[in-house]
Amino acid sequence: MTSYIKIPSHLTPSDPQGSELLARERSKATFDVNELTLALYGSEELSRFKKILKILESDPILDKSNIYYMGRTELFKYALRKDKRIIQLAATHKWNVDEFKIASRLVDMSGPYSIHQSMFLPTILGQGTEEQKRKFLNPAIRHEIIGCYAQTELGHGSNVQGLETTSTYIPETDEFEIHTPHLTAAKWWAGGLGRTANHSVVMARLITNGQDKGPHPFIVQIRDLTTHEPLPGITIGDIGPKFGFNTTDNGFMLFDHVRIPRFNMLSKFSKVTKGTGEYKNPPNEKLSYGTMVFVRSVIIFNAGLALARAATISVRYSAVRRQFVDKENPMILPNGQVVETAVLDYTMQQYRLFPVIAQAYAIYFTGEIITNLYKQYIDQSSRGDFSLLADLHASTSGLKSLTSDIAVDSIEDCRRSCGGHGYSNFSGFTRFYQDYLPNTTWEGDNYILTQQTARYIIHSKQQSEEFSLRSNESPTIFYMLRYLSNPSQKCTVISPSDFKNPEVQLAIYGYRAAYLIARAVDQIDNHKKSWNSMLVEINRISRAHCQYILVHNFILTLQPQTSDSMNEKRRILHNSPSLKTVLTSVCNLFALHTMEKNLSEFLESGYLSPKQSEMLRVQISESLNEIRPNAVALVDAFYLPDYLLNSALGRYDGKVYETMIEWASKEPLNGITLDINPYSEKLFRNDVKAKI
Numbered sequence: 001m002t003s004y005i006k007i008p009s010h011l012t013p014s015d016p017q018g019s020e021l022l023a024r025e026r027s028k029a030t031f032d033v034n035e036l037t038l039a040l041y042g043s044e045e046l047s048r049f050k051k052i053l054k055i056l057e058s059d060p061i062l063d064k065s066n067i068y069y070m071g072r073t074e075l076f077k078y079a080l081r082k083d084k085r086i087i088q089l090a091a092t093h094k095w096n097v098d099e100f101k102i103a104s105r106l107v108d109m110s111g112p113y114s115i116h117q118s119m120f121l122p123t124i125l126g127q128g129t130e131e132q133k134r135k136f137l138n139p140a141i142r143h144e145i146i147g148c149y150a151q152t153e154l155g156h157g158s159n160v161q162g163l164e165t166t167s168t169y170i171p172e173t174d175e176f177e178i179h180t181p182h183l184t185a186a187k188w189w190a191g192g193l194g195r196t197a198n199h200s201v202v203m204a205r206l207i208t209n210g211q212d213k214g215p216h217p218f219i220v221q222i223r224d225l226t227t228h229e230p231l232p233g234i235t236i237g238d239i240g241p242k243f244g245f246n247t248t249d250n251g252f253m254l255f256d257h258v259r260i261p262r263f264n265m266l267s268k269f270s271k272v273t274k275g276t277g278e279y280k281n282p283p284n285e286k287l288s289y290g291t292m293v294f295v296r297s298v299i300i301f302n303a304g305l306a307l308a309r310a311a312t313i314s315v316r317y318s319a320v321r322r323q324f325v326d327k328e329n330p331m332i333l334p335n336g337q338v339v340e341t342a343v344l345d346y347t348m349q350q351y352r353l354f355p356v357i358a359q360a361y362a363i364y365f366t367g368e369i370i371t372n373l374y375k376q377y378i379d380q381s382s383r384g385d386f387s388l389l390a391d392l393h394a395s396t397s398g399l400k401s402l403t404s405d406i407a408v409d410s411i412e413d414c415r416r417s418c419g420g421h422g423y424s425n426f427s428g429f430t431r432f433y434q435d436y437l438p439n440t441t442w443e444g445d446n447y448i449l450t451q452q453t454a455r456y457i458i459h460s461k462q463q464s465e466e467f468s469l470r471s472n473e474s475p476t477i478f479y480m481l482r483y484l485s486n487p488s489q490k491c492t493v494i495s496p497s498d499f500k501n502p503e504v505q506l507a508i509y510g511y512r513a514a515y516l517i518a519r520a521v522d523q524i525d526n527h528k529k530s531w532n533s534m535l536v537e538i539n540r541i542s543r544a545h546c547q548y549i550l551v552h553n554f555i556l557t558l559q560p561q562t563s564d565s566m567n568e569k570r571r572i573l574h575n576s577p578s579l580k581t582v583l584t585s586v587c588n589l590f591a592l593h594t595m596e597k598n599l600s601e602f603l604e605s606g607y608l609s610p611k612q613s614e615m616l617r618v619q620i621s622e623s624l625n626e627i628r629p630n631a632v633a634l635v636d637a638f639y640l641p642d643y644l645l646n647s648a649l650g651r652y653d654g655k656v657y658e659t660m661i662e663w664a665s666k667e668p669l670n671g672i673t674l675d676i677n678p679y680s681e682k683l684f685r686n687d688v689k690a691k692i
């Protein structure tokens, strides 16, 4: 890339150098970083990751050095090239789905094909018959057709039952007619639709024999495979610039009585019979929402990685960045020189950043557990057993909401913790944050989704008999009975270190959730409160329940398991006392910091006393001290390479200042000629002719 300014090459940052500071941090670690990386990913995934990274890093088309200077059109073209390149590399190197996902994660840019991979393929896979998979899935996997997922409309997104697009069965020709009856029914937001896709999953109301059967998925070819023009009766366009996600062409689409064969209704679960138009009900009414459950489970896992990335940049930078001299505890170099203190040594910075490290680990472990639960559901449902679905839907809804909220808040906290440089694109936060943001809205707005979780729990509590039955079966609400059965119990903590006891932590979280649930049920059943008047409480219930799950899963991960049930990753963890020690500190910080952030609810439940809340703060401070020597090593263990981070601040080698000035010298604005004389030309309101 062209450099527009020549930077004097003899200048280096003042001592100590960033690389030296990070090396000192790394030498303080009490555990083996490589061992923790292996415990997170396993040896097989890690070696695949390294192999793929090597290929991507050296590929000129996937070079990222220019992207911070690009405008939307240029970025979009780059994203299309990069999407094509990953597909070519996948074919050359025979990558499987997991390897393809690793490559996409490393290249780290949503693109025109992203929704093809994340929603179009999974929808056909999950909702199509074998015949439909042959017709649509196979060419889609080979990228002979490119698809998108058009569910949301201009007037409705959250309320899926309120979608207006119709798909009416025409027995005479054995076709469906897809139609947009109102402007509000225009499909809107579908990723890849604007300029790229030639096929779409369209969620439309199925109407047969005059009866409205609600939204169902249909495959519609939307563009000509040769000319790439929209097919007759279909109007398509890109929806325009957005807050972020500008490398994907989110689109709109209108249908004017467009005919598709009956075959194109995805019919794994519900069907329309040829000629009679008879409708066959699915075994569970919500199976057509299956793609959303899958993607929500992926969003939970991805939230952990997003937090790890934010923490990596901000913790490394805070170890390199120095401001003021802490006179009571100055930073002294080996040669005796007193230097400014690394901002990571200020307790306020630790209080802001270390909980983000803890959130990353907590959500990573729960993400793994939810992924396994989803696999278990798919396995059972393939044998006609859908009993896990209700619980899976409830937990993925609430956890998608909670974890993406945590990630969005913490990415911004981490960015701000980098001071002024955090505001520069070179920090690696700008597009990362902008592109992460829609996770709180897509696949269900985060506030709406908490209603799904709370309703499941409240129903369970209302039907007490069924509750005890369900809670025994349910992987996520088993804890509640224990606490509901004895509402007057009090927390046993008598000294700050008692807060480190996992049983104590679980009891505190369990009582608080059970208290909120019991109170809401009382308001609804005995005080006849409406659902709408309870929405704030309902949001609290979902969050309380999901925080319990996160804490519970973290504790579970650290507990010894029978060797049979342990996979390689857990074995590494359990065979290493130093790993267990450091992760126990991280787990404690997650549990206690989350408790402190929601303290009013814990106090309100009467289980925790004000005196105990003071002890809680003492213990949090203690946990921060425990983590301090391991802070850099804990983020290093996530093994997020510079290629992914693309950050001057979060570089592994600590060369922050050298990179900042080098990247600034490449800003194209530095290379243009400007006329800054205000009187050199006449400017007209509608015909601005500045000489730039």
Ligand SMILES: CCCCCCCCCCCCCCCCCC(=O)SCCNC(=O)CCNC(=O)[C@H](O)C(C)(C)COP(=O)(O)OP(=O)(O)OC[C@H]1O[C@@H](n2cnc3c(N)ncnc32)[C@H](O)[C@@H]1OP(=O)(O)O
Binding pocket: 097, 100, 101, 115, 117, 118, 119, 121, 149, 151, 152, 157, 158, 159, 160, 161, 191, 286, 287, 289, 290, 292, 293, 295, 298, 299, 389, 390, 393, 441, 442, 443, 444, 445, 448, 449, 452, 455, 456, 459
């Ligand atoms: C090759 C590489 C592959 C790579 C893959 C990588 C993947 C990467 C993923 C990351 C990238 C993500 C990109 C995403 C892009 C955005 C795409 C979208 O936004 S698309 C657009 C996304 N849009 C949205 O997400 C819209 C959000 N809105 C909705 O989902 C629904 O309107 C609703 C759930 C809010 C209400 O639904 P409504 O029909 O009014 O239903 P009621 O409330 O009346 O409940 C009735 C009963 O049904 C139950 N139940 C409900 N849902 C489910 C379910 N899913 N299941 C089971 N059950 C469910 C409920 O519990 C209740 O049970 P009960 O009490 O009777 O026992």
Ligand SMILES: Cc1cc2nc3c(=O)[nH]c(=O)nc-3n(C[C@H](O)[C@H](O)[C@H](O)COP(=O)(O)OP(=O)(O)OC[C@H]3O[C@@H](n4cnc5c(N)ncnc54)[C@H](O)[C@@H]3O)c2cc1C
Binding pocket: 115, 149, 150, 151, 152, 155, 156, 157, 158, 159, 188, 189, 190, 191, 245, 250, 438, 441, 442, 443, 444, 445, 447, 448, 535
């Ligand atoms: C970048 C991006 C990509 C997307 N990609 C796709 C895609 O590929 N395909 C697709 O189909 N869709 C896509 N979407 C759309 C997305 O799924 C919807 O925007 C999302 O489901 C939210 O729906 P909405 O926009 O209708 O929000 P609304 O429901 O209009 O939300 C507005 C506000 O109303 C509140 N609200 C609404 N109803 C209630 C209620 N009952 N109780 C309490 N509060 C309520 C919400 O909390 C929110 O604060 C995408 C969106 C974005 C931002």
